Amino acid sequence: MEDYRIGFIGGESYLLISIKHLGFGYPEGDFILQIPELSVGNEETVAIIGKSGTGKTTLLNLAAGIITPASGTIKINNEEITRFDDASRREFRIRNIGLVFQEFELLEYLTVLDNILLPYRMSPALALDASVRDRARKLTSLVGIDDKLMRNVGRLSQGERQRVAICRAVLPEPILLLCDEPTGNLDPTNTDRVLDILFEYVKSHHTTLVCVTHERENLNRFDRTIDFADYQEDP
Amino acid sequence: MKPHTIKRFRAVLVAIALLLPSCSRETSESSTQDAGDKNKPVICTVNYPLAYFAQRIGGKHLTIEFSSIKGDPAFWQPKAADVNKFQVADLILINGASYAKWLSIASLPQSKIVNTSAAFKDQYIDQSNSIKHAHGPSGEHDHGRIAFTTWLDPALAIMQAKAICRAFVREFPGHEAYFEKRYEELKLDLQKIDNALEHLLSDKQDVPLIMSHPIYQYLERRYGINAKRVLGTRCDSK
Amino acid sequence: MSDVLYMAWRYLVYHKVKTTILIASITLIVYLPVGLNVVVSQSAVSLTDRAKETPLIIGAKGSSLELVLNSLYFESSTPESMVFGESTRIFDSELAIAIPLYTPFRARAHPIVGTTIDYFDFRNLVIAEGRQIALLGECVVGAKAANHLEVRPGDFIVSSPESVFDFAGVYPLKMKVVGILKSHESPDDHAIFVDIKTTWVIKGLAHGHEDLSKPEAASRVLQISGGNIIANASVVQYNEISPANIDAFHFHGDPSAFPLTAAIVVPHDEKSATLLQGHYLGEGEQVQIIEPTQVMDDLLATVLAVQNYVITAVVLVSLSTLATMALVFMLSWRSRQREIETIHKIGGAKGRVLAIVASEIVVVLAMGIGFAAVLTGLTAIYGSEIIRVIIS
Numbered sequence: 001m002e003d004y005r006i007g008f009i010g011g012e013s014y015l016l017i018s019i020k021h022l023g024f025g026y027p028e029g030d031f032i033l034q035i036p037e038l039s040v041g042n043e044e045t046v047a048i049i050g051k052s053g054t055g056k057t058t059l060l061n062l063a064a065g066i067i068t069p070a071s072g073t074i075k076i077n078n079e080e081i082t083r084f085d086d087a088s089r090r091e092f093r094i095r096n097i098g099l100v101f102q103e104f105e106l107l108e109y110l111t112v113l114d115n116i117l118l119p120y121r122m123s124p125a126l127a128l129d130a131s132v133r134d135r136a137r138k139l140t141s142l143v144g145i146d147d148k149l150m151r152n153v154g155r156l157s158q159g160e161r162q163r164v165a166i167c168r169a170v171l172p173e174p175i176l177l178l179c180d181e182p183t184g185n186l187d188p189t190n191t192d193r194v195l196d197i198l199f200e201y202v203k204s205h206h207t208t209l210v211c212v213t214h215e216r217e218n219l220n221r222f223d224r225t226i227d228f229a230d231y232q233e234d235p
Numbered sequence: 236m237k238p239h240t241i242k243r244f245r246a247v248l249v250a251i252a253l254l255l256p257s258c259s260r261e262t263s264e265s266s267t268q269d270a271g272d273k274n275k276p277v278i279c280t281v282n283y284p285l286a287y288f289a290q291r292i293g294g295k296h297l298t299i300e301f302s303s304i305k306g307d308p309a310f311w312q313p314k315a316a317d318v319n320k321f322q323v324a325d326l327i328l329i330n331g332a333s334y335a336k337w338l339s340i341a342s343l344p345q346s347k348i349v350n351t352s353a354a355f356k357d358q359y360i361d362q363s364n365s366i367k368h369a370h371g372p373s374g375e376h377d378h379g380r381i382a383f384t385t386w387l388d389p390a391l392a393i394m395q396a397k398a399i400c401r402a403f404v405r406e407f408p409g410h411e412a413y414f415e416k417r418y419e420e421l422k423l424d425l426q427k428i429d430n431a432l433e434h435l436l437s438d439k440q441d442v443p444l445i446m447s448h449p450i451y452q453y454l455e456r457r458y459g460i461n462a463k464r465v466l467g468t469r470c471d472s473k
Numbered sequence: 474m475s476d477v478l479y480m481a482w483r484y485l486v487y488h489k490v491k492t493t494i495l496i497a498s499i500t501l502i503v504y505l506p507v508g509l510n511v512v513v514s515q516s517a518v519s520l521t522d523r524a525k526e527t528p529l530i531i532g533a534k535g536s537s538l539e540l541v542l543n544s545l546y547f548e549s550s551t552p553e554s555m556v557f558g559e560s561t562r563i564f565d566s567e568l569a570i571a572i573p574l575y576t577p578f579r580a581r582a583h584p585i586v587g588t589t590i591d592y593f594d595f596r597n598l599v600i601a602e603g604r605q606i607a608l609l610g611e612c613v614v615g616a617k618a619a620n621h622l623e624v625r626p627g628d629f630i631v632s633s634p635e636s637v638f639d640f641a642g643v644y645p646l647k648m649k650v651v652g653i654l655k656s657h658e659s660p661d662d663h664a665i666f667v668d669i670k671t672t673w674v675i676k677g678l679a680h681g682h683e684d685l686s687k688p689e690a691a692s693r694v695l696q697i698s699g700g701n702i703i704a705n706a707s708v709v710q711y712n713e714i715s716p717a718n719i720d721a722f723h724f725h726g727d728p729s730a731f732p733l734t735a736a737i738v739v740p741h742d743e744k745s746a747t748l749l750q751g752h753y754l755g756e757g758e759q760v761q762i763i764e765p766t767q768v769m770d771d772l773l774a775t776v777l778a779v780q781n782y783v784i785t786a787v788v789l790v791s792l793s794t795l796a797t798m799a800l801v802f803m804l805s806w807r808s809r810q811r812e813i814e815t816i817h818k819i820g821g822a823k824g825r826v827l828a829i830v831a832s833e834i835v836v837v838l839a840m841g842i843g844f845a846a847v848l849t850g851l852t853a854i855y856g857s858e859i860i861r862v863i864i865s
Contacts, residue, residue, distance in 0.1 A: 004597060064818070066703070066817070066818055086823065087822070089816075089822065090821065090822060090823065091820065092820075093819070093820035094819060094820025094821065095820075097820070099818055099819055101818075105815040105818065106815075107812055108486070108487070109483055109484050109486075109487030109816070110480075110483055110487075117821065118816075118819065118821075119819055119821070120476075120817065121476040121479065121480060122476075122816050122820070122821030122822060122825050123820060123821055123822050123825075125820075125823065141633045151486070168819070169819075220746075233847075242733075312719070312720060313607075313608075315604065315607035315608055315611075315651070316607075318607035318608060319604065319605065319607055322590055322605060322607070324754075339609055339670065339702075339723075339724060340591055340609040340611075340670070340719055340722060341607065342605075342606045342607055342608065342609075342611070342670075343589070343590060344587070344589060344590035344591045345560075345564070345571075345572075345573075345589045345591055345593070346564075346570040346572075347571070353565075400654045409722040460536060
């Protein structure tokens with residue numbers, strides 16, 4: 001059985017993410033994640049690295065409220081999401097947390113614009129109006145895909161698809177951006193471009209960024225790096 | 236010839252004249268009643284005798300129409316407008332016995348046609364060996380296989396009048412007594428003519444009677460007239 | 474709700490082929506039994522109405538259905554003919570009037586109906602343009618036939634030969650159109666009406682030729698004996714009846730023996746109808762007298778029985794099709810698990826994807842039913858015309 005214990009690593013400033021005594025295990029029972037304490041400061045950019053299977057993605061899912069821990073608390077912007085029910089967590093997530101995935105997770109049957117507007121169509125918590133559409137168009141202009149709005153995403157390159165995913169994640173103006181290996185499927189040129197977009201956005205919008213990555217050459221761009229391997233202990 | 240015989244002979248000629256369709260008599264006088272009253276049923280006939288019978292029987296209740304036929308009714312060829320007048324009539328009285336050849340080329344409503352001689356078809360005279368003759372400007376012609384001047388036999392004329400009366404009673408209910416009464420009056424008149432002719436001609440069967448026209452077959456047969464026809468006779472010849 | 478429908482619509486549009494097949498399947502499942510029912514009902518009403526308007530029909534013994542269909546619709550093969558004398562017999566009985574029909578000929582697929590003026594009054598046919606037929610060789614044309622043949626009063630229609638290969642058969646007759654009938658929404662709209670005698674001319678029972686007694690015709694004369702003139706084969710027979718030659722037309726033989734296809738019999742009253750039918754019960758009778766409504770009722774009973782079998786088969790096929798479609802949607806749901814997961818991850822409301830899929834099903838069903846409704850509507854309007862074209 002693998003068991004990862006991670007110690008206190010956060011700063012003293014306002015904490016956007018505060019995790020305490022977290023315990024999580026999958027039903028199959030072959031993986032357990034235990035985090036005594038983990039914090040991320042407001043507007044901080046944090047990279048999470050480590051071997052595959054160490055629980056990096058699981059941590060992001062817990063922070064996003066996609067899964068719930070067996071024990072412990074998770075606070076996002078002082079909201080203890082571990083106390084929320086499923087519907088409340090979904091609503092909190094779609095309002096406040098933007099997610100970017102390695103596989104992009106776009107809907108093939110929608111256009112670029114429709115994919116970007118997806119959060120607004122998927123939840124009554126967000127209202128789709130002309131200002132939102134306008135903002136979406138501006139975002140696409142910033143990332144350089146404004147000429148492909150009505151194109152189905154299946155016809156885009158990998159880099160363009162990830163830019164669409166980023167636009168989707170940031171359109172609701174979240175306070176927290178969680179990225180799970182956003183450049184994992186991109187070539188170096190697109191990797192740099194995507195990272196530039198992400199950092200530019202979080203800087204201009206004062207957004208907190210937590211990013212799982214395997215690319216050590218870009219770690220220096222982050223404020224802090226959390227290495228899950230440092231805290232791997234023998235059972 | 237004795238004087239009383241001459242007198243009787245003249246009477247015969249007068250009687251025949253009353254019933255005879257002439258060679259080329261104009262029919263301008265043949266409209267028996269004006270068509271002023273448009274509400275009355277209209278009866279079209281193919282010749283004057285039938286028009287006369289119809290008028291005698293129908294009287295004030297019917298309008299009898301015969302004026303559209305010009306020239307010899309037996310050989311009249313209608314135009315479409317003429318046929319249309321027959322089409323819109325309430326009844327069409329035809330003579331039968333192949334009279335009016337134009338019936339074979341005209342479109343008429345069968346339901347309105349009354350064949351006044353249908354009841355005595357077995358008494359038609361077959362004249363297969365018809366003699367051609369000519370009169371007037373039309374040239375030679377014959378009158379067909381069946382002799383058609385059925386009304387010249389008063390007994391047959393009465394039957395034709397009876398057919399007309401029955402048709403009127405059937406088609407125009409409410410006037411049965413009126414039609415029947417007038418039919419009986421007509422019948423009486425025709426019987427008087429029949430009796431007169433019978434009396435005149437009964438003992439004259441050996442006396443040859445010269446006929447200018449091969450159309451008196453029914454008259455000849457009725458009274459046993461010893462008729463002699465003149466070949467190639469023209470009405471205008473002296 | 475509109476977002477859900479929008480998403481459903483986008484999914485259906487993206488998967489065009491699958492969506493088209495699904496909608497087409499629903500359309501067929503709904504339309505086949507409904508459309509069939511509409512066609513059969515309409516046909517039943519139309520057949521029944523036309524039959525109800527026709528009290529009795531007499532014709533040669535044989536298939537009563539063929540006799541009725543030919544007399545009412547001028548379609549189907551021409552039954553055995555009877556003689557015109559049978560029509561006269563009806564009049565002589567004084568129980569009814571008879572309206573003769575002779576329909577073996579056509580002009581460019583339109584039936585030529587030989588009859589009398591009584592037919593027009595019986596069917597309440599009105600002349601819209603021109604006038605009624607008056608003389609031999611004239612015709613009036615039904616509204617739809619006139620449009621199809623592109624004829625107006627003053628034009629001519631030529632009858633089609635009975636057989637292209639029958640060189641000794643009847644000659645085509647050139648007939649003058651004198652009138653066009655007002656549309657009656659009945660088989661009469663497709664017919665060409667002539668006097669019964671004109672059809673006998675087409676049949677060859679009457680003809681017109683040059684006057685053989687004139688000097689100009691001397692070269693056509695073989696022999697003159699005893700008042701009879703015998704002509705050779707070069708004598709010119711007229712194939713058009715005009716005012717100039719109508720006098721020359723004459724019939725050969727006894728008209729009472731001339732052929733008829735049938736005669737519509739209109740009894741004066743119920744009692745007359747019963748008495749008349751009794752006249753034709755004898756074993757030696759050459760003709761039959763039938764009530765069209767009875768024949769049509771029998772036909773409709775058969776049609777309804779067949780319809781029921783067809784509908785049963787369609788329902789069974791439909792059930793299996795629906796089961797297949799349900800499987801398609803289930804497989805589609807399974808293949809969209811990734812989509813479901815994505816929407817869950819970004820915080821989409823629970824059940825949103827289920828709502829989208831349900832909307833897709835509703836849209837497919839609605840469109841399928843909608844198309845079926847449109848097809849049914851078109852069938853209601855044009856179905857009888859299409860069937861008439863198919864049958865002819």
